Amino acid sequence: MKKKRNTLIKLSLLLTRKKLYRLLQYDVTLEKVYTFTSTQLEHLLHISSEKASSIIHALQYDIDDATIQYTHKNYYIVTIFDSMYPQSLKDIPDAPLVLYCLGDLSLLQHNRLISVIGTRKPTATAPQKLLKVVSPLIEENWAIVSGMAYGIDSLAHQLALHMQGKTIAVLGSGFRHIYPKEHIPLFWNIVENGLVLSEYPPNVRPKKYQFPERNRIISGLSYGTLVIEAKEKSGTLITVDQALEQGKEVFAIPDSLFIEEAAGCLKLIDQGAKLVTNAEDIIENLPGK
Numbered sequence: 001m002k003k004k005r006n007t008l009i010k011l012s013l014l015l016t017r018k019k020l021y022r023l024l025q026y027d028v029t030l031e032k033v034y035t036f037t038s039t040q041l042e043h044l045l046h047i048s049s050e051k052a053s054s055i056i057h058a059l060q061y062d063i064d065d066a067t068i069q070y071t072h073k074n075y076y077i078v079t080i081f082d083s084m085y086p087q088s089l090k091d092i093p094d095a096p097l098v099l100y101c102l103g104d105l106s107l108l109q110h111n112r113l114i115s116v117i118g119t120r121k122p123t124a125t126a127p128q129k130l131l132k133v134v135s136p137l138i139e140e141n142w143a144i145v146s147g148m149a150y151g152i153d154s155l156a157h158q159l160a161l162h163m164q165g166k167t168i169a170v171l172g173s174g175f176r177h178i179y180p181k182e183h184i185p186l187f188w189n190i191v192e193n194g195l196v197l198s199e200y201p202p203n204v205r206p207k208k209y210q211f212p213e214r215n216r217i218i219s220g221l222s223y224g225t226l227v228i229e230a231k232e233k234s235g236t237l238i239t240v241d242q243a244l245e246q247g248k249e250v251f252a253i254p255d256s257l258f259i260e261e262a263a264g265c266l267k268l269i270d271q272g273a274k275l276v277t278n279a280e281d282i283i284e285n286l287p288g289k
Contacts, residue, residue, distance in 0.1 A: 004030050005079045007059070012098045013201060014055050019045045020097060034059055075175065075202065076101040084108055092220040092246045096199035102175060103195035107143055107168055114286070115145040115218045115243075117236050118152030118228035123261050126152060129228050129253050130159050136279035138165035145170065145222050147214065148183055148190070152228045152236075157186060161193055168221065171198040172214040173206035215239040216246075223286050224249035226276065230264030237264060240273075249285055251276045 007030045011020055022045060027033050036044075042052035078084050078099045086108045089095050101108075116134055118126070134156060138144065143166035146153040160167035169190045171178070175198065178184050190196050199217065200210065215238050219225050225243040227250070230236040243250050250273040255262030269275050276282055 005081050007033070008079050008081065009077060009098055010058065011055070014058060015045070017094070017097060017199075019047065021094075024097075076105055078105070078108065086221060088113070088222070089217065089220045092216060094216065095220070096217060099197050099199055100175065100202060101195060101197045103191045103193075104166070105195065107166055107195040108197075110143050110166065112140070112142040112286075113145050113168070113222045114142050114282070115222040115225045115239070116152065116156035116228065117146060117218065117225060117230075117239050119230050119234055119236060119261050119264075120149055120151035120153075121261070122151045122155065122229050123255075123259060125255075126229055126261075127155060127159075130155055133226070133228075133253060133276060133279050133282070134159060135163065137282065138163045140279075140283065141165075143168060143194070145218055147172070147211070147218055148186060148196075149211075150180060154183060154186060156228075157190060157194075161189055164193075167194040169194070169196045170214050170217045170221070171196065171200070172211035174198060174200045174202040174204035176202045177205045179206040211235075212238050216242040219243035219248055220246055222248065224251060224282065226251045226253075226282065227265055227268060227273070228253055229255070229261040230268075231260055232263035232267055234264045237268075240268060249274065251282055251285075253277070 026044060038049060038052040038056045041055060042049050078101055080095060080097050084105060114137060138160055144156050144160040145168045146156045148157060148169040148171060157167045157169060167190060173179050178187050187196060219239050219242045225239060225248060227236060227240060240250055250268060252265040252268040252273040253276050254265060254269060274285060
């Protein structure tokens, strides 16, 4: 098992997730890959001959082992092969194969996880909405999952920390490139009192496409997703779409027709999301009570 997980970690540094899944379909044990020629690997994964040769070289000569060992000393690495890997993530389409983690690893097995998301530019009443709806969940030992972005994400994390509850932040970059930089103090606070994780190795800088990708992990970890505020064409709705695809419950808080940040929530409610005015509206629809 150790060789299998280390091979997965090593290959995850060399291949995209899509290519790695393709390889796993052909070689689920990750043992055959050590017998491949570069030509076989090139044809199987539809990669360049140069790329195939570099992978063969890395496997044969333990290239990147030093990187893996260094990372193990500084961060936890959880692979899809490990018992610590959360079942809720295994069950989603395109599950992350490798997770880099800092903080309380036991939260991966916490049975009360709910994602709280919303606009990066919340209204003045957003903190009151969080206080009314999310605070009782924290008191009932629900851990708050979000993306450590501006706005609702950071407010949700901060509320959990303030109440001495638990929170998980899912990043769209590696740990050495925290985005936004203004949230570096929040990052370390969550490391000390919760859990931060990313599917991207520590040296990976933030890229635009990585944030929609990480959203599937936010919803995938959680029993349900609560939208506090969102505009009609908000990026928040990407997470909602992924939650629905994963078969998760979606909750939304209504507000005035004249508030732009309420339009997305009202649209979600019209499409079938559960209208929420208090914590009980959520608790009665979720397991783990």
